[in-house]
Amino acid sequence: MTLSLKNLPLKKQHCILVTIIAMLAIIAYFFDDAISDLFVYQHQLISQGELWRTFTGHFFHTNGVHLLLNLAALVLLWALHGHFYTVKSYSLLFIISALICSAGMFYFSPEIRQYVGLSGVLHGIFVFGAIMDIRHKDKTGYLLFIGLCLKIAHEQFFGANEQVSTLIDANVAIDAHLWGAIGGLLFSCCYLLYLLPLKKAPANKSAH
Template sequence: MTFTAKNLPIQKQHTLIVSIISILAILAFVFDDQIANLFVYQHNAISQGELWRVFTGHLFHTNAVHLLLNLSALLLLWALHGHFYNIKNYSLMFISSALVCSLGLYLFSPDISQYVGLSGVIHGIFVFGAIMDIRHKDKTGYLLFIGVWLKIAHEQYYGASEQVANLIDANVAIDAHLWGAIGGLVFSCGYIIYLNAKKS
């Protein structure tokens, strides 16, 4: 699909959930001091049964730059792949990526005691968009799909960018990127199976 301002996916079905997530993230940032302790991802708190944190923690950010970086990525992905979004699939994609991301961190990165940010989920959204491009015979989908996994592999091997860490005033949780992308991959495979079954 050729990207132009004229073909931005501005219909309600394409924008509603993206807008809600963005607004919730902004509200979480504004009221961070009042509510963060109750809602951010904290390994120990989740171990004690505060399971809502596996979802709500993704809406919080370390500082304004962190928030703006993630909201910009969310917006760019919407501009690129929003025509594939609808209220149901985007909601399920967000939930799947957030859940797999948090569970991956909880089970395999217990040294990460606290995590905030949408970046893990954004990697899942990126994977979904690339796979949908591929399904619709758009060759750029292959480049995007390969590119995101090369980025993740680079992070896993070499670590995160120090410049980004300085910008967001925190360590970059590269494992969140890995697990978020896996969550997006799992959802995308299930979604394609659903669409193919619906066709037949």
């Protein structure tokens, strides 16, 4: 798909949630000192029952560069695949990717004591867009999906890019990328198998 101003997905259903997520991340950044202790993903506090952190923690960032990188990725994915978004599908995609990302880190990467950032969820959103491209017979979808798989595999075997770690002033949580992508993949499969057929099914008519 060729990007241009003319084909940007500017309808409300395509961009409203992307705008809200970006605004929440910006608000979280500017009020970080006041609210981060209550909302950031922290393994120990989650184990004590503060489960909301598995979702809210994704909106916080380590510094301005980290925030800008994630917002740029959020907007780019919207520009590429926003025409596939609806309020219902995108909200479910975001929530499921966020929760599976956090659950994966909590149970399988307990060494990650604290995590912030949208990058895990963004990998899930990326997977959804690539799979939707494939479904619509857009060959770039295969390239995007394979490219993401190779990126995640490279991170798992060789670690994160040190330059990125320097920019965001923190270690890159590569396992968050893995689990976020798995969350996006699980949602995409459910969407194609169950939600999309329901959306297309004609409404039952009754006569009196």
